[in-house]
Amino acid sequence: MLGEIRQVPRNIDKPNRKAEYGFAGLVGWYIPLYVTNNAIMALAFFAIILYSVTKLTAGKPEGAAYRLAYRFLALGKMVPSPKQTTKFEI
Numbered sequence: 603m604l605g606e607i608r609q610v611p612r613n614i615d616k617p618n619r620k621a622e623y624g625f626a627g628l629v630g631w632y633i634p635l636y637v638t639n640n641a642i643m644a645l646a647f648f649a650i651i652l653y654s655v656t657k658l659t660a661g662k663p664e665g666a667a668y669r670l671a672y673r674f675l676a677l678g679k680m681v682p683s684p685k686q687t688t689k690f691e692i
Contacts (some may be wrong), residue, residue, distance in 0.1 A: 619659065621668040626655040 630651030635644035659666040 618664060619667075620667070622655060622659065623652060626651050626667065 627648060631644050634647040635641060638644065653665050658670065673686040
């Protein structure tokens with residue numbers, strides 16, 4: 603008992619994408635539902651968004667979807683995206 607080594611689970615370093623899928627699902631469902639007021643179109647957009655997030659983040663570390671969103675989307679006037687800035691500013 604003292605000489606035994608505890609086995610480490612094989613998927614201990616598996617990336618957890620629940621937060622990315624949850625955010626993408628909420629955006630993919632509620633924005634089209636609000637804009638079009640059509641649940642079928644919102645469901646189709648929801649499926650497309652989840653599929654694209656799955657394909658874009660396959661084989662990448664956690665938070666890859668958030669990094670892509672930060673790179674290409676502006677987060678208001680206070681924090682410009684790196685694509686829109688001419689030089690590095692802190």
